Amino acid sequence: MILGAVAQRESTAFATQGLWVRFPSAPLSKRRLVASIEPELHRSKIEAILQRVGLEDCEVLIVDSPEEWARQHGVKRDLPFVSAIAGLVDGRPVVVLQRKITSDTQSRVLDGMVVRGVELEGFPAEVETLEDPSAYLEHLVLHEAAHLILPDGATELQCDQWAFERMSV
Ligand SMILES: [Zn+2]
Numbered sequence: 001m002i003l004g005a006v007a008q009r010e011s012t013a014f015a016t017q018g019l020w021v022r023f024p025s026a027p028l029s030k031r032r033l034v035a036s037i038e039p040e041l042h043r044s045k046i047e048a049i050l051q052r053v054g055l056e057d058c059e060v061l062i063v064d065s066p067e068e069w070a071r072q073h074g075v076k077r078d079l080p081f082v083s084a085i086a087g088l089v090d091g092r093p094v095v096v097l098q099r100k101i102t103s104d105t106q107s108r109v110l111d112g113m114v115v116r117g118v119e120l121e122g123f124p125a126e127v128e129t130l131e132d133p134s135a136y137l138e139h140l141v142l143h144e145a146a147h148l149i150l151p152d153g154a155t156e157l158q159c160d161q162w163a164f165e166r167m168s169v
Pocket residue numbers: 007008009010143147156159
């Protein structure tokens with residue numbers, strides 16, 4: 001049962017599309033990402049990241065479709081795609097990650113991050129560092145941790161910033 005607010009890492013394609021006219025210089029579809037990320041191969045690293053920010057009791061679930069997981073757990077969402085979700089299940093924090101995060105997904109998420117952070121100096125440059133799959137995964141996990149740690153109502157941008165401030169590299 002979901003007891004707390006459930007946050008989700010959404011596809012940014014729709015938002016990006018909507019902002020395309022306003023930010024035509026956003027570097028869409030020019031990313032150098034080629035490798036998929038398989039979180040299961042990095043489970044100990046993921047758990048270490050969560051411990052580092054004080055989520056020692058956080059469960060890490062790796063599923064084919066976080067979207068399906070959300071549906072099965074009665075989480076309402078109106079976005080067409082998620083690759084990670086954080087929430088409380090029976091009072092316990094859970095981070096749900098997609099089993100295979102493709103390079104296409106990574107590109108779309110990073111493009112959306114640039115659009116969200118476009119008014120903040122330096123933010124787009126930080127986003128480029130996430131083209132490294134290891135950094136991408138660390139930021140993704142920290143972003144979901146932010147949804148569990150920051151007060152309800154924290155924005156995607158606030159969660160992104162919180163995560164950037166806690167990157168190990
Ligand atoms: Zn989020």
